[in-house]
Amino acid sequence: MERHPVTPPGHDLADRLVLTRAAQVRALAHPLRTTILGLLTERAASVAELAQATGRPKGTVAHHVGVLHDAGLLQVVRTRRVRAVEERFYGRAARTVTIAVDGADLPTDQNDFEVAAAESVAADDERRLWSFLRHARIPEERAEEFWTRIRDLVEEFDRLPRSGGTTYGMAVGIYPIPGYPQLPPSGRDDEVPGGDGADVGGRP
Template sequence: MTAPAQLRALANPLRNAILELLLERAATVSELAAALGRPKSTVAHHVSALADAQLLKVVRTRRVRAIDERYYGRTARIFRVGTVSQTGEAEAPYCHNDLATAAAESAPAHQADQLSSIVRHVRIPREQAREFWTRVLELANDHAQLPRGGDVVYGFTAGLYPTDCPALPEAAAPAKDPD
């Protein structure tokens, strides 16, 4: 996404929550309002803003007592925020820090000793990092498509970032035996 209207639409936390809910399935404004605990008018305003920014669309309608009830769905499973260069190439994306969001959300789970997390540091070539991140995105999509049930919503967070962590030098080639 590069359009200013799309970026403005994503800048609101309630709109992000709506998009997150719609990863599960298409929903009506009433269903979204109930899930978010917000008034229908408020949710309808934000759904309209997301639709105007082409992040949501009506995916089906249902006739209920002479009124067409609209079900909204996302226009994409993943929205990448970035810019396009003069040559038409996508440039590095601008994103808010999802890890900071996850850290704040996971604090109660950490306090209750219910948090599962891991950090690993590996020195790898940039192309290998891109390939690995593609696999992580596939895993995140698998997580988002798990059958719904239970009474707890589980978050899944992943990050891949360069660090200043120390690394061992390349291993020296073994010395050859002089025969």
């Protein structure tokens, strides 16, 4: 897999942080906190800068920064004095984050597809939404195998150097679908089970 150079954020940080506590996973369960983490991929920032970037009150941003800091996802990388007040600049603790509580990947309480659906409305209207939806009847271990490969792709996306004037979203996932239509067994021994290969989206 080709590796792209990573733009340094201006401070030392780990390559990967593995979340092993439920409290750490819950820290990711809010869209503003994931936005803050995304912004801090580029460089360290103060609460005031993050509030300006997100258009949210400083008190609200300070609360969510505190949650991320307490969970070990953020670190204070430097401070400065502003009118006798110490201003802290926060940076990511690691470039990428993996959730592995009890040794297995777990979802957060946030439905990322709901966030992506809201974010992608304008792109859909402008016909700039690239998407695919597939269905395949496969064993659970194959689903886990594909999730590992997807996670590697997401980490590659995370490492791309930040440039240009447009931020792109990437939403991926694998989920079971109870009650999805299935053909009855054919009774033939030479058939190989396949998946539903119909495209959904896939534009522009």
